[in-house]
Amino acid sequence: MSVTIAMENGPLLGENNPLQAMVVIRNPRGLHMRPAMMIARLAAKYQCTGTLRKQDRKASLRSMTQLMLLAALQGTELELEVTGEDAQVALPILAKAIAANSSEDLELMLK
């Protein structure tokens, strides 16, 4: 899995300043209903809040509808941003989930 995590702001940030990562959608069917649903559920487990950005469009990680409305097809590059207490823990996990190859892989990750 190739997830590039760019912690531009240094390793100790995240609580107040956002942590960022670029994530590429690998699911051949894009970020459709099932992955969006699972990502929203996953994001709700963390304290931190997060967004996913595609150019000028922004979605809350906890909103399945906004995630779907990104209309992110396979190969789309998205900017992931998380802010909050457990951002450091959450970022790599969320990035991996968003970049999952299929809903099945994602389901496994969440088990």
Next chain:
Amino acid sequence: MAIGPALVLDAEGVRIPQKRVLPSQVEAEVTRLHTALAASAFEATQSQREITQRLGAKFGAIFGAHALIFEDPAFLSDLDVLVRKERFVAEYAVSRAVRELVEAFEKEGENSFLAWRSGDLYDIEKRILKHLIGERRDPLRDVHEPSIVLARDLTPSETASLDRNSILAFATEHGGRTSHTAIMANAMELPAVVGVGHFLADVTSGDIVIVDGAEGIVIVGPDANVLAQYRKTRDARLSRSGHWVVERNLPSVTLDSVPITLLGNIEFPDEATACTARGAGGVGLYRTEFLYVGRDSDPSEEEHFRAYLRVISEMGEGRPIVIRTLDFGADKFVEAHRPKEPEKNPSLGVRSIRLCLRDTPLFCKQLRAILRASAFGDVRIMFPMISTLPELRKCLFLLKEVMEDLRESGIAFKPNLPIGTMIEVPSAAIMAAELAREVDFFSIGTNDLVQYTLAADRTNELVADLYSPADPAVLRLIKSVVDAAGKHGTGVNVCGEMSGDPLFTPLLVGMGLRQLSLAPNNLPPVKAVIRRLTVADAERIAAEAMTLDSARDVINYLLRERKRIHPEAVGGGEE
């Protein structure tokens, strides 16, 4: 395809007036809204569970997504603004928020990889409104005679709740082929044409309608000629596969209430859907050869693992999945494993378990993947083509070693997963009592058992007439295996083609089998026979068949019995 009287649903939706509440009533309105949202979420989660049980996890997930919308922060904050700031009544706020979402999704237009359609959003709206306004009379609940539903649109949950006993088919003006409504109809094998366009104005309830789902045709008020023609086509299709449409949701039990478990045989993970759609109790034979075919290298452990997980997630909880280890000849195998010299007699050569036991790294890779998958569902493992006791013990030894490795690496698996062996070589059938002590279950593979017992290759025309599962020698072997298994409390089923042929169903049940594994397509006709049979009847048939001295006599006898048990059935046996 279906022909029947139309039931036209009220084309008018509920009209929600744009009303506001007094500032002092806003809090009460917010509470009312959230109560309805919570009730809707609860209901959608229940639908998810129910549909997962009935049709599989993939279909249940549609309603899981609906459930999540009731908690979606973006949707909730839209509603909050509408009720708190604009002081709209909850009903109006809901329909307005949903309409805005529909518009947002529609703007994505043909970017339709979003398996999400306005149908789902209206489903969500209807659910909330139902809790706000109270239940309206549901015309679909009062259908007493078989009808064809014609509607402007049907939501996925309305589709899922259609009663298959009274609704023959449906057609809608709106919606698309890829909508969840169409997907549900397909999973329920309900004839449907979705998105016909404007046509309801021309129909009245009671008109005769033809809905041909396969061709995407709806005919309203057909003339006598057309009607006769379609009736003929329909009856021809029905006589082949029809009765099960009515019986698909009924349990597989005999007339005297003895359950006969029907499991599906599958080759590809996708076929698990065909099993759940036909009410299979699990997968009795998951062939894994497809993982090896048509490639230049062996499949990785991960590839095995992923394929198994797909089947597990499709079958859902509580349904066993029997994974059979690699079962084919060296000749069909990837280059690396092909024998240096062609074997003179491949079907008696290095194939199946014999190949695996000679190439333990290859074998253990698959065992590891199966064990890992066992942590995620009711996975069972089965060894094919065992011909001797030492061979089976070698397999069990290797399996134990792999378990040990996994344990040391801290990888999860189910240490007590059920282990079985196929009985398809006559020597194994004869030694069944001894083999029964070593394993949890047997699966009788009649295809090979018939071939090896009669020493006849059925693809060789000159000897094909010798090949018959009805041969008395085969019947005796099966009976002795079932008896041996019974004595040791070992489970037993039949998974060859014989178990998928309804002609043999009474015979197999009469021999004591309570579990059969068959191709998904054959589940309905076999169940139809089971439901028309008593165990005493089956035992009498088996006893009589066992006295006959040729395959032909057995077949003729079974055909006569079938005419009595299930006169409307056709096909099967040697016809």
